[in-house]
Amino acid sequence: MRRRARRMPSAVRLSVLTALLAVFMAWLALGHGALLPWDPRWYLTAHTAMEVFSVVVAMLVFSTGWHGIGREMPIRVALLSPTALVVGLLDFGHLMSVQGMPGVAGPGSVGRGIEFWLLARTVSACALLIAAFAPRERVVGRRVRGWALAAALGIAALGFWVAVDNPLALPPTFVPGQGLTPFKIDVEVVLIALNAVAALFLLRRALLTRLRTDRYLAATAAVMALGGVSFTLYARPDDVMNMAGHVYKVIAYLCLHRAIWVAAVQAPYLRLQRSERSLAESEASFRSLMECAPDAILLVGAEGRITMMNARAENLFGVAREAAAGLPLDILVPAAAGDAEVDCRSRAGAAFPAEVRRAGMPSGQQVAIVRDVSERRRLERALVEQLTHDALTGLPNRNRILETLDEAIAGARQDGRILAVLVFDLHEFRKINSGYGYGGGDDVLRECVVRLSGLLAGGDMLARQGGNEFIVVQKQSGPEAAAALAGRLLDAMREPFPIGGQHVFLAASVGIALLPDGGCGAHELLQMAQVAMAAARADGPARHCFHTDAMAQAIRERVDLEALLRHAIERNQFALQYQPRVDLASGAVLGVEALVRWRHPVLGLVAPARFIPLAEETGLIDDLDMWVLDEACARAAAWRAQGLPPLQVSVNLSARQFQQAGLAQRVRAALERSNLPPACLEIEITESTVMRDTGEATSVLRSLKALGVALSIDDFGTGYSSLSYLKRFPIDVLKIDRSFVSDVTADPNDAAIARAIIALAHTLNLEAVAEGVETAEQVAFLRENGCDEIQGYYFSPPVWPEQIEQMLTERTLDLPVST
Incomplete structure (x- = not known):
């Protein structure tokens, strides 16, 4: 199959055409026109043929543009199409007015023919220049097209009037025997300039848009400009230069027709074809999407x-x-x-x-x-099941039981029944998961469900709250019935649980809340049972407890106190009191123990027993410990700077602080911030803290000892100590707990323990310090048995720093002499 010859692009064709026409016009301008085969007798026939052809092409331009595809018309088509009508009519006037033709309103003449000619070329040049600057994307509707046609007819009529009656008294354009007048030549030069400018701007737009319409319009203006050169050079109307200009005009009209045809017919038709292809592709895509x-x-x-x-x-x-x-x-x-x-x-x-x-x-x-x-x-049903039931046991979960409990409360109020909610909690359940794995814990929970379910009456409900807690709703209840049910639930836990061939025993606690007379919601009633369960758990295993208003009040007070405690440090509400430690031999104050106090603006002085345990539970003890350490070191350094007698300040550290990494670095930082010598600081740690992990405790104590601070074991004798470990600890002081000192003169056992601790301290080259000394008899006993230092209310309660300064100036305290 023969391949179709590839056509030359329109841009190349037009460029070649324009270049050839420019070269040919230059050749003619150099005087070579006589070489062309031309006879002046052919003028009238040739001129008539070319003008008729030009008029026909101009009418085709108008008809093509005016009846183009689409309801809307590009603005350049709307401009050039009526212009072609005007030019065609004026060209017809030019054709009929030249010498040898019938003429228009009189015999034809060269001058009148030139006047029609100049009017037609002026209209075309101005239209091309306007088209060069007209917005390409702009379109107009039918109404604007109608106005454009009316304007075109009006301009044509005006042109005929000017050419026939010469109201403007235009100068002559041609003098027989002399040729063209300067006026005619000047007008042609202006028209050449207008066409050239239009050609340049249209060429620039064509290079930017790459549209064929712009290319053909640029070629039209350029050919018109080239043809205008010949109309400035001919001597007689019938010479070859004049006819060459008419040939250029015909070529320009053909380029204009091509431009209008592309813009008004071909471009919309191509857009229509593209739209049809796009529609077909969209339909195919729609069908594909529909199928997929x-x-x-x-x-x-x-x-x-x-x-x-x-x-x-x-x-x-x-x-x-x-x-x-x-x-x-x-x-x-x-x-x-x-x-x-x-x-x-x-x-x-x-x-x-x-x-x-x-x-x-x-x-x-x-x-x-x-x-x-x-x-x-x-999936929604499964999700609802997951949201409202426990996956392990299949029981309703907390959310579901709350919904059911609301309904039960409403029914109890309506029927006048007493409703009870019991919260059941297994003790030490974590050891089951740790010792037998989570599978063993799951087996225990399922067995609990079996046992508890068998104890409930018809209508009662059992739910799993989470972890090792269960909720029981007893719809027909009362104090006795609820207590009896709680007893049965606890008894059910006395039986061993078989796990992996072993029998494990567990205990439980039960909190009971009865629906109050004033009524409450499900959340409140369950919370009351939860509070009662916590109270039962605090009383010991296998206990049940009814909710009371005092429990709720205690919980609220604890929550309020915790909220206040969280802001106490930043609001500078903590302060330190100091209790002296006195040398039994000399009566001198050798040191003080820093004791934290909370001075709240509303609550007043809050006892340490109220906020220290709460700080330990909430983790606030970390910040509190470091504040006490910084404050105590700063106070001791200030006393040294005042020149007061040297003394050692003791600071208690919590078990939580002791177990955290980097304790030695934090203590060193506190000493550096206050410039306090390490020997002036004593760190107190309770006996139970150091015995929790003796290996780690030894490492921490040695790191502290390396700083140069003194170390003491507080509350010694209240916990479990191994002497083999005790001798390895780098400590300096053993403090005898106040529980042994209080009855040392009345209870032989306490006396024996106190003597043993003092002897043990001296054997290990440690100092023995007795706490809680309140009577002269206790002082005498401790001196007699060789105790090194004593601390207690007998000498001084904890006092503020100013009072310590006064004591230090007195240097010694009067101690009773043993009898």
């Missing part, structure tokens, strides 16, 4: 019958699309207003829930999109 869609899609005609469906609809409804065509939509999809969830039915009769969406189409058809939501409904 996960939902069933049915197209329905205006009469409500199915015209098309996709593969998913075939599978969902069990009917082929050929068989479905023409069926009423209501057979497969029940009628509903707008989008809705309905129960659809397949052709086999199986019903399924579906989400249906309907929409209208511009063609008058409707589209129904059907999504099978059977799986979603199943």
